[in-house]
Structure formats: structure tokens, C-alpha cells
Amino acid sequence: MSDCVFCKIIAGEIPSTQVYRDELVTAFRDIKPAAPIHVLIIPNQHFASVNDVTSEDEPLMGHLFTVAKQIAEQEGIAESGYRLIINTGPDGRQEVFHIHMHLLGGQR
Ligand code: AMP
Numbered sequence: 001m002s003d004c005v006f007c008k009i010i011a012g013e014i015p016s017t018q019v020y021r022d023e024l025v026t027a028f029r030d031i032k033p034a035a036p037i038h039v040l041i042i043p044n045q046h047f048a049s050v051n052d053v054t055s056e057d058e059p060l061m062g063h064l065f066t067v068a069k070q071i072a073e074q075e076g077i078a079e080s081g082y083r084l085i086i087n088t089g090p091d092g093r094q095e096v097f098h099i100h101m102h103l104l105g106g107q108r
Helices: 005-011 055-074
Strands: 018-021 025-029 037-043 082-085 101-105
Touching: 005 025, 005 037, 018 055, 025 055, 037 055, 055 082, 055 101
Parallel strands: none
Antiparallel strands: 018 025, 025 037, 037 101, 082 101
16 A cells, blocks of 8 residues: 555655564554553554454464564563554544554553
């Protein structure tokens, strides 16, 4: 998607502080952190929101969780705990329409 800010991050057209990348997902630090650790984990494939996910995408969406767990370990917050949030649509306060999982930790 040419006008998607997160697609541009994946393509390296917009800078980001990347913390993880593989063939399916990319993770980078949120530009306006809401917690000491605030990482966004996104599929490399564009999905506007959870509303676009189908049963065929279950392995990819499940991968977001195992990567989140891995990053939590990497960031040293696996034991202290963290929140995983996926905002969806206007009432969900979604601002960027490329699915992203917020990983928030480092404080209660
Ligand atoms: P949401 O409300 O769930 O759509 O959250 C979008 C998140 O993306 C917000 O927390 C923003 O701070 C973050 N964000 C927007 N643009 C960038 C960017 N260029 N790099 C990193 N994070 C961003």
C-alpha cells in the first residue's frame, strides 16, 4: 500500500528503530511511547485492520504472538509482565490502518 506509513517502514522508506524482523513480521519502537517499553509488531503483508483477517491468516496472526513473547524476553519484561493491544476501527481508537500489535511493559 503506497500511502501506508507502516508499509513504508517495512520498505525502509521511513526510518524506525527496529527490534525484530523476519519474513512474516517486523517490530519497531513506537514513536510516541506510552510505556518504558512500547513496541509495535506488524505483519509484513498489509491488512488494514483485524476486520480483514480470514481463517487462512491464522498462522501469520498466531506468529505475532510468538514474536511478541520473544521480544518481551529480549526486552527483559517477560517475567514482570506486559500488555498486548490491537486497536480496531474508530471506537477502538485505531489511528494507523495497518494491523499492529502494541507490546507495552516496563511499568504497571
Ligand atoms: P493505533 O492507535 O493503535 O493505530 O496506534 C498507532 C501507533 O502508531 C501510535 O502509538 C503511534 O505513536 C504509532 N506510530 C505512528 N507513526 C509511527 C512511526 N512512524 N513510527 C513508529 N510509531 C508510529
